[in-house]
Amino acid sequence: MSQHAQSTPNHSAPHHSSPHPSSPEPAPRTGQTGHHPAPSSADLKRWRQYLADERAEAAVYRDLAQNREGEEREILLALAEAEGRHEAHWLGLLGDHAGKPRPASARSRMLGFLARHFGSVFVLALAQRAEGRSPYAKDPNATDAMAADEQIHEEVVRGLATRGRNRLAGTFRAAVFGANDGLVSNLSLVMGMAASGVASSVVLLSGIAGLLAGAMSMGAGEFISVRSQRELLAATRPTQVTLAAAPKLDLEHNELLLVYLARGMSHEAAEHRVAERTGLLSCDCDPSLSLQPELPEEEDQHEAVGTAWGAALSSFCFFASGAIIPILPFLFGLTGVSALVVAGALVGVALLATGGIVGLLSGTSPLTRGLRQLGIGLGAAAVTYLLGLVFGTVVG
Incomplete structure (x- = not known):
């Protein structure tokens, strides 16, 4: 080093x-x-x-x-x-x-x-995996304390990596799904069309149409999905109405207590908060019940859900980048079986890469995740190819 x-x-x-x-x-x-x-x-x-x-x-x-x-x-x-x-x-x-x-x-x-x-978070994810694979637990020359250290280190690094993963989660999810959908769906489309016996020019046009339609669909779908999820989360966030309404409530008959009970407070803590809000607090109560003022939480636009525009743009771009790979051989003039073999090989490499990246970020085996992506993608393409053969035979 x-x-x-x-x-x-x-x-x-x-x-x-x-x-x-x-x-x-x-x-x-x-x-x-x-x-x-x-x-x-x-x-x-x-x-x-x-x-x-x-x-x-x-x-x-x-x-x-x-x-x-x-x-x-x-x-x-x-x-x-x-x-x-x-x-x-x-x-x-x-x-x-x-x-x-x-x-x-x-x-x-x-x-x-x-x-x-x-x-970046990739380094922490790799470090997490490295700590989890420490040989000290089985090495007789390492101490028990050292083996325990490595286990604790894995959890510490996992916690640090989680912060970065949360910042990536929304946009990264859209990017990975978009790229894989583009790879698998367009390869399946190309394989199915080619197996049905149509001309290579028709296969190419079908692939281009699948790229554009799929990219638009993915982008629009992700925008609606993330925007809807953020609106749902916003609807569950407490408002500040209690601060304005509390002084005007009927002190003998008011529902302010119900507000705090509904938010999950214990009955004792809820009564204490009501007394604080209505200005009736004069007892020597448990100071732990005096909670902080209800200030609005600072919204993190990158936490877990991500932004709607970011997710939509990622989905569109990554679907398109994945969907163009299966039609590259046709764009460069290849036809027939040779074009399908090259397309399958290119998509296989891309699936291994995207699966490996997911494995790295999740702290698991990149090879296992890559092979899983490869098996699912090529399996779907093979099924579609067989269906294309059957369709071509029936129609023919």
């Missing part, structure tokens, strides 16, 4: 001149005491790799922290410090065998590159 990967954490950590773990470092999980046999060459190689990866991961968190402020920055620096403690453990076991710093694994180097140049 870069100079980050070769630097040690800036906190003091015990270093040892002996490779044996009989030192102030936490004992390995085996719990044995006394004399230990000299580590094997396989042990030394594994420990050196762990050491390199811990240094690289600490550098990743420090690089991410440079692009953050406040609480997120402190969390990332604390994670880097924890990786430094793990580094000190492997240094203690290696002792004089530490040798020259080894390069970090390809995964850690990629994380470092992304963290330095992008610092």
Whole structure:
């Protein structure tokens, strides 16, 4: 890795001149005491790799922290410090065998590159997956505390990544659905038309029509869907009518108590709030019942739902970008089976890519998600092709 990967954490950590773990470092999980046999060459190689990866991961968190402020920055620096403690453990076991710093694994180097140049939610999603795949739980030379650290780190990174995922959720959902719908629906359309025996020019025109119609439909549908969802959420948000109406209510017969009960307050807390709002509060009550004034929450236009225009534009563009791929071979003059094979191959690559991106962002296996997308997409196209054959035979 870069100079980050070769630097040690800036906190003091015990270093040892002996490779044996009989030192102030936490004992390995085996719990044995006394004399230990000299580590094997396989042990030394594994420990050196762990050491390199811990240094690289600490550098990743420090690089991410440079692009953050406040609480997120402190969390990332604390994670880097924890990786430094793990580094000190492997240094203690290696002792004089530490040798020259080894390069970090390809995964850690990629994380470092992304963290330095992008610092996006993709990096946190990859870091979450990396923490979840830690080998310490099964390695007898790692301590129980280290294995537990890695589990906790996964949850910490998951929490940090969630913030970015929430900001992406609405528009990202529309983009992924749009691209996949474009790929699958237009490939199915092209395959079905070609199987029915029509001319290649008709197949091309059908593909172009499917692209335009589908993109318009997706854009309009996403706009209506997201706008409707935002209106539904707005309808459930409490208004500030209680602030204006409370002073004018009949103090003996008023329904203000019902408002707060309906919002989920306990009966005691609701009565306390009514007394506050009507100016009758004169008792020495539980201060925890004095809630904050009902100020309107600041609306986050990017939280979970996303904006209607953003979702519509993403759906339109990504559907079109996906739908054009199956007709590219026909645009470049290919016809017949060769055009269908090339179209299927191009769409397969695109489905693997979109599925992999979803896997990365969700912290799961990119390969598994990519293969799932590929199977669903090509399966739908194959069914449509068979239906086209049947239709062509019947009509013919």
